[in-house]
Amino acid sequence: DSGVTQTPKHLITATGQRVTLRCSPRSGDLSVYWYQQSLDQGLQFLIQYYNGEERAKGNILERFSAQQFPDLHSELNLSSLELGDSALYFCASSVSWTSGIGGPFTDTQYFGPGTRLTVL
């Protein structure tokens, strides 16, 4: 058990709908990352939040958005869903720190069990 929790485990919905995936990081971790795993694209980084602020963006579609709340949990919102959005969505968290000369510097990322999204 990594200490990262994700809900729900499975989600089945229809095209055009909107869903919200939730992630609770390990206690004390300030950084949260979202990844998408699909058969054709593999594991792709979507977005990172650090202590409530967006830190990095990857191959995230405009239909997708995320946020990190003051209690550090994060939500990934997927809207206008398409068949191709069916995938495993992982959240990860890590300890991050700043050194005063840059950062946040990050270390091992711990992954949650994932949410399997099926769009019909």
Add this chain to the structure above:
Amino acid sequence: SQQGEEDPQALSIQEGENATMNCSYKTSINNLQWYRQNSGRGLVHLILIRSNEREKHSGRLRVTLDTSKKSSSLLITASRAADTASYFCATVIGSGNTGKLIFGQGTTLQVKP
């Protein structure tokens, strides 16, 4: 786009044998991490090696890093059936220290009892 490429894509061995997986990457890195994924499940962190390290051990795992060749290898010694999984290398690229992981396509390992 993928930063890392694993080789081989698939590996099948007998229990007790060693398994070696290789990973090549394209740009300079801060660190390289190896993860294991059992079928359809979450990723389990195995080991992290920093760019200034050349070798690291953890139990039956040995990871090497050659930054001049931009490559890393993961050796699993005395493999067990429970090691059957997909193994991914992931790099944290040089600039920005965002921690964004760039994953390879993975090596699927099957260990036959």
